Amino acid sequence: MRTLRDWFDERLGFGAVIGFLEKKDVPRHKHTVFYYTGSSILFFLGIQIVTGVLLAFYYQPTLAGANPSVARIVTELPLGWLLRSVHSWSSTFMIAIVFIHLLGIAFTKAYRRPREATWITGVLLLAASLAFGFTGYLLPWDELSLAATKVGTNLPRSIPVVGAWLTGVMRAGEDVTGDTLSRFFIFHVSVLPIAILALLGAHLFLVQRHGMSVPLEEERKGGKGPVLPFWPNFAYREAGVWLILLGLLVTIAVVAAPGLGPQADLMSPAPEGIKPEWYFLFMFQTLKLFPARILGLNGEMVAVLLMMAGMGLVAVLPFIDNRPAERKGKIITGLAWAGLAYAVVMSIWGLL
Amino acid sequence: MNGRRRWVSILTILALAPCLAAGILGAGSQDAPEARAQQAAVKAPAEGTEAAPRPPKERMAVVVLLTWVWISILVLFWLLRLRVREADRVFNMGLRRTAGKAPEERGH
Numbered sequence: 244m245r246t247l248r249d250w251f252d253e254r255l256g257f258g259a260v261i262g263f264l265e266k267k268d269v270p271r272h273k274h275t276v277f278y279y280t281g282s283s284i285l286f287f288l289g290i291q292i293v294t295g296v297l298l299a300f301y302y303q304p305t306l307a308g309a310n311p312s313v314a315r316i317v318t319e320l321p322l323g324w325l326l327r328s329v330h331s332w333s334s335t336f337m338i339a340i341v342f343i344h345l346l347g348i349a350f351t352k353a354y355r356r357p358r359e360a361t362w363i364t365g366v367l368l369l370a371a372s373l374a375f376g377f378t379g380y381l382l383p384w385d386e387l388s389l390a391a392t393k394v395g396t397n398l399p400r401s402i403p404v405v406g407a408w409l410t411g412v413m414r415a416g417e418d419v420t421g422d423t424l425s426r427f428f429i430f431h432v433s434v435l436p437i438a439i440l441a442l443l444g445a446h447l448f449l450v451q452r453h454g455m456s457v458p459l460e461e462e463r464k465g466g467k468g469p470v471l472p473f474w475p476n477f478a479y480r481e482a483g484v485w486l487i488l489l490g491l492l493v494t495i496a497v498v499a500a501p502g503l504g505p506q507a508d509l510m511s512p513a514p515e516g517i518k519p520e521w522y523f524l525f526m527f528q529t530l531k532l533f534p535a536r537i538l539g540l541n542g543e544m545v546a547v548l549l550m551m552a553g554m555g556l557v558a559v560l561p562f563i564d565n566r567p568a569e570r571k572g573k574i575i576t577g578l579a580w581a582g583l584a585y586a587v588v589m590s591i592w593g594l595l
Numbered sequence: 596m597n598g599r600r601r602w603v604s605i606l607t608i609l610a611l612a613p614c615l616a617a618g619i620l621g622a623g624s625q626d627a628p629e630a631r632a633q634q635a636a637v638k639a640p641a642e643g644t645e646a647a648p649r650p651p652k653e654r655m656a657v658v659v660l661l662t663w664v665w666i667s668i669l670v671l672f673w674l675l676r677l678r679v680r681e682a683d684r685v686f687n688m689g690l691r692r693t694a695g696k697a698p699e700e701r702g703h
Contacts (some may be wrong), residue, residue: 503644
């Protein structure tokens with residue numbers, strides 16, 4: 244075993260990686276739990292890639308073949324239903340933990356100088372994860388996914404100047420058709436994975452470059468707090484968290500496997516009770532609340548522009564909150580809590 | 596971890612592996628309804644498709660699989676806990692590096 248390890252080490256230089264990890268420290272404080280979220284996201288991304296590749300062996304991204312191929316996966320292939328369920332639930336888990344990861348960073352002000360670029364790459368990773376969810380939702384090609392995609396791809400149309408073009412690019416034409424399905428599939432299995440891996444590489448490089456951030460309140464105490472070596476102390480703990488998450492994932496995937504609706508019909512009217520995935524619910528509910536006209540302007544356009552402005556503000560948060568310890572920083576924290584409460588209330592309202 | 600404990604760990608995992616494999620095979624050998632599969636291959640179902648298997652035998656296989664998954668996780672978790680304790684003890688004794696070394700300003 245040792246000879247084999249030495250053989251690989253000589254060629255690939257694992258020893259240097261282990262040496263680097265042994266020198267890496269993880270600060271210990273009451274918010275240390277947030278450090279586990281980063282690796283948990285990677286864990287679920289790995290599950291997504293493995294299950295996604297297996298599903299792609301049987302999935303057919305065509306108008307006639309998409310829904311029947313998914314039906315074949317869940318009814319005919321051994322444990323195919325479980326594979327699809329794990330893929331679907333791990334995406335939900337991953338996006339939930341991405342949100343927790345970002346919220347943890349936001350509320351501990353870990354984005355402060357010099358970690359602005361780390362925050363921006365993190366927000367872009369969130370956007371890529373949401374895009375994964377959005378494109379993947381259409382792939383079963385059932386009534387609900389078609390209707391939700393029609394609503395989702397129609398939203399950019401309200402944006403002045405580029406809106407209609409953007410909708411056309413997303414749909415590969417005027418309406419949602421088989422071409423949209425092909426386009427979404429290519430984005431889901433090719434464009435987005437490349438984008439997410441590139442962003443992830445940049446994000447991980449920046450995390451290693453600047454080290455793990457200590458919460459603002461810990462930093463303000465002035466003292467140099469206790470640390471834990473990343474390797475092996477923290478890595479073993481992370482492995483324990485992964486095991487628990489794996490157990491939860493498999494259990495939920497077995498207990499609540501997603502069904503498959505009837506094949507989408509492009510000519511049929513939208514079914515009742517269209518709802519997007521949970522992470523888009525607050526936007527969906529916000530859009531429903533906006534009136535058709537606001538001060539003579541298109542209400543949907545105002546809502547979309549406001550939401551885009553909100554997302555833009557989140558992306559540049561480190562530059563707005565450049566004095567986190569002062570009064571300005573506290574006001575921004577209050578606004579962030581209000582925004583979070585709004586998103587939670589709207590999501591629950593959307594579910595009801 | 597000393598040699599004896601390592602061997603116990605390896606043997607435990609090896610003992611669990613066939614059980615887990617049996618659970619997976621048991622769940623995997625479910626008999627999919629052929630007519631339904633053929634219908635799906637030729638033409639999309641007019642109604643929605645149930646995702647999880649419904650026959651009692653298949654559902655039982657799934658429960659067995661789930662049980663083995665959790666038993667394996669608990670055993671691995673227990674082994675990890677031993678490793679964590681050992682690693683922490685080594686660190687606290689200061690054998691590995693200077694204990695309680697504080698993080699530096701950047702890039703620690």
